[in-house]
Amino acid sequence: MTAEALDAVATKPARAKTSSIKRPAWEEEPTPAGKVGKGILLTFLVLAVAFPMWCVVVTSLSSRKTIDQAGGLVVIPRGFDPGAYVTIFSGGQVARAVWVSLIVAFGGTAISLTTTVLAAYGLSRPGSLFHRPLLFLFLLTYLIYPGLVTKYLVVTQLVHWKNSLWALMVPSAVNAFNLIVIRAFFMNVPAELLDSARIDGAGEFRILTRIMLPLSKAVIAVVGLFYAVGYWNIYFDAVLYIDDNNLQPIQRLLQGYILAGLSPQVGMSGSFSVMPPTLAVKMAVVVVAIIPPMLAYPFVQRHFTKGVITGAIKG
Structure with a gap:
């Protein structure tokens, strides 16, 4: 048996043993479904924080007429009134x-x-x-x-x-x-x-x-x-x-x-x-x-x- 064949036989078990070791879940490459799920979750979290802030800012810059028409917090801005500030x-x-x-x-x-x-x-x-x-x-x-x-x-x-x-x-x-x-x-x-x-x-x-x-x-x-x-x-x-x-x-x-x-x-x-x-x-x-x-x-x-x-x- 040649030297190259001996090296191949010696290294084969080691390679097989290395490939059988699994990395932790957080080190694995995310699947396409996982990426989509993360994107949807992050989008939902951003909207859950940004939407109330948007309503607060828009309401603070709205006039009395706009607030009365909305019946409370204003979502869609209509006009600009910095009187509150x-x-x-x-x-x-x-x-x-x-x-x-x-x-x-x-x-x-x-x-x-x-x-x-x-x-x-x-x-x-x-x-x-x-x-x-x-x-x-x-x-x-x-x-x-x-x-x-x-x-x-x-x-x-x-x-x-x-x-x-x-x-x-x-x-x-x-x-x-x-x-x-x-x-x-x-x-x-x-x-x-x-x-x-x-x-x-x-x-x-x-x-x-x-x-x-x-x-x-x-x-x-x-x-x-x-x-x-x-x-x-x-x-x-x-x-x-x-x-x-x-x-x-x-x-x-x-x-x-x-x-x-x-x-x-x-x-x-x-x-x-x-x-x-x-x-x-x-x-x-x-x-x-x-x-x-x-x-x-x-x-x-x-x-x-x-x-x-x-x-x-x-x-």
């Missing part, structure tokens, strides 16, 4: 609520990122003071919620933050899950890099600001977006701690307008002698509440996959 931004409670929500979103995100990054860096150093007890306390808050009554008594009786924006920003400053994600990323940074920085005379604060933070832009951007959206959508804390109408965030107003059926308290612009329809004003407030997160997501979209996967806990 001019009215809510000409002063009044809605304009104040937008400013309050912006202050809470920017201020709360800054406080949360600062405290979370500092805590994550400290807990990522094995030799830090009280490393294990502090880590256990953070994980305990993630697993066991201390209770609403305890939080309410601390905010109102201990620190006296009733009717204060601090009550909307500080109590929820650190999220245990976000802290664990950033800590996991910090622990994946090579120790040799940090040791070389210490040999050059860098302290812990300089290592954090000059090495850790530039390397962790993606994960911090994703966590910062989570914090910002959470603060922008804050509602229940405002119900508990804010009684002053001048300090109500936009989501608290939406609850009153949409669910409780209250009429928006808005200012009147000199260019509009007739008050816009109440439904158009309500839908305009909904659009204003949705726009900031929609504008923020595209800037952080490219960091989602890298930030979440890089900062994830690997088994």
